[in-house]
Each structure stands twice: as structure tokens, then as C-alpha cells.
Amino acid sequence: MPNERLRDALLRNGLDLDHVAKATGTDPKTVERWITRGRTPYPRHRHTIASMVRETENYLWPDAVAPERKAEIAESEVVKVYPHRNSIPVDLWDRLIEDATEHVEVLVHAALFLVERPTFVKGLARKAANGARIRLLFGDPASREVARRSDEEQLGKGTLSARIRNALAFYRPLQSVDGVEMRFHKATLYNSIFRFDDEMIINTHVYGFQGAHAPALHLRRLSAGDLFETYSESFETVWSQSKPATF
Structure with missing residues (x-):
């Protein structure tokens, strides 16, 4: 074949x-x-x-690669496990964002914490101008899925939708930038994914907890590895089922 x-x-x-x-x-x-x-x-x-x-x-x-070997390699793909996303050092986020030159992929509901960095959005525009592919997936603020997640995280009715709209206001300058694509998804989000070239932050979602208080994994892609690839394929699946973001 x-x-x-x-x-x-x-x-x-x-x-x-x-x-x-x-x-x-x-x-x-x-x-x-x-x-x-x-x-x-x-x-x-x-x-x-x-x-x-x-x-x-x-x-x-x-x-x-044999399954046993894949399991061994997957362990090596895990750089570090953090008990909570908000315990990830600021300098790690800064390094990942700054060093990315080819791919930035984000799958979230809102991730307002990213745009708290004053240069984040401008940095994405600059990377796109230099040839990087930027793909950003946000929860559809009008969807039932987002409303349900707002309840599950005990945020209150409409709170998560409002957060998403607040975040989108920061991304508005990227709408006309070549190389930047933004979409809405209605997926049941089990993890938030932040990919920067061959490294990822995976923020797991725990029922009843906000994302900042849930565990996170720092992954580094290995050629024969399976773990990084699994999350990358998950991103692609959600991307294929999403629609262009409307502001």
C-alpha cells in the first residue's frame, strides 16, 4: 500500500x-x-x-514503532507537569511565545491571560508577516456548549461568553493579517492547547474548576513520539469542524 x-x-x-x-x-x-x-x-x-x-x-x-517503545518515548515528551496552569512560570510562556517562528496554534474558550501580555497580539502579527502560520480557535460565545461550560466552572450565567467577547476585542487587529486565521468552535473542550512550534502547553480541564486552577503539561515534540502528535491531531479535528470567527 x-x-x-x-x-x-x-x-x-x-x-x-x-x-x-x-x-x-x-x-x-x-x-x-x-x-x-x-x-x-x-x-x-x-x-x-x-x-x-x-x-x-x-x-x-x-x-x-512498537507500542512499548512509543510509551517510553511519550514519557520523554513530557518536560514538566504543573499542578495548576497559573503555576507555569511567566518566563516559560514568554520564551515559548517569543521563540515560535513556524506554528502558533491555540485551542481555548477565551484565554484572556494571553492578551494580558501587551505585546502578544502585535507579536502574532509580526510572526505571520515573517511566514509563521497562526491558527486561533475560540469557543463560540453564542453556543450552548459555552453556556454549559460557564455553569460547570461555576462562573455564572453568561460569564464565559462575556470573557470570550472581551478576548476577541484584543484580537480584532489580526482580522486582516495574512497568515492569521481565527475560528469559533463548539467542541466539548477536554483540554486547552497552546502550540508554539515543537512545544506545547496542555491545560487539562477538570469539572468544577476554572482552567487556571487545573493541571497543565509542558510537552516537547520528539520525532518518534506519540503524545505531542495526539494533541496535534485533536487540534486538527476541532479546526476542521469549526467556522470563521465573526466579531
């Missing part, structure tokens, strides 16, 4: 059989078999190719 993920990744990065063959020290015909027949390269070749196309080995070859 052809490996369409590998084929697509090579095409997106402008790479042909000769490029891959030279990088891996193999024959172009071998590379062709990896694509057209779905053959699995040796681990050292998988790592090289994954680095070339900026994808994980787990994405390109889902069955190549």
Missing part, C-alpha cells in the same frame, strides 16, 4: 527521490519503494526523512 503521507510530505517540501536518496545514502529505487509500496525504512533513515520534511516518524510511519 502506498505511503501517501510520505509522498505528500516530500512534495510539500519540494523534495524528490534523489534528494532523499542522497540524504539517506540509499538508492532512488529504494526510496521509491518506501513511497509506492509502503516499505518501512530503517530507523536511522526514518529519522533523517522526518527531519527533512519536519514531520514526526509516528505520523509518516504509524506502525513502525
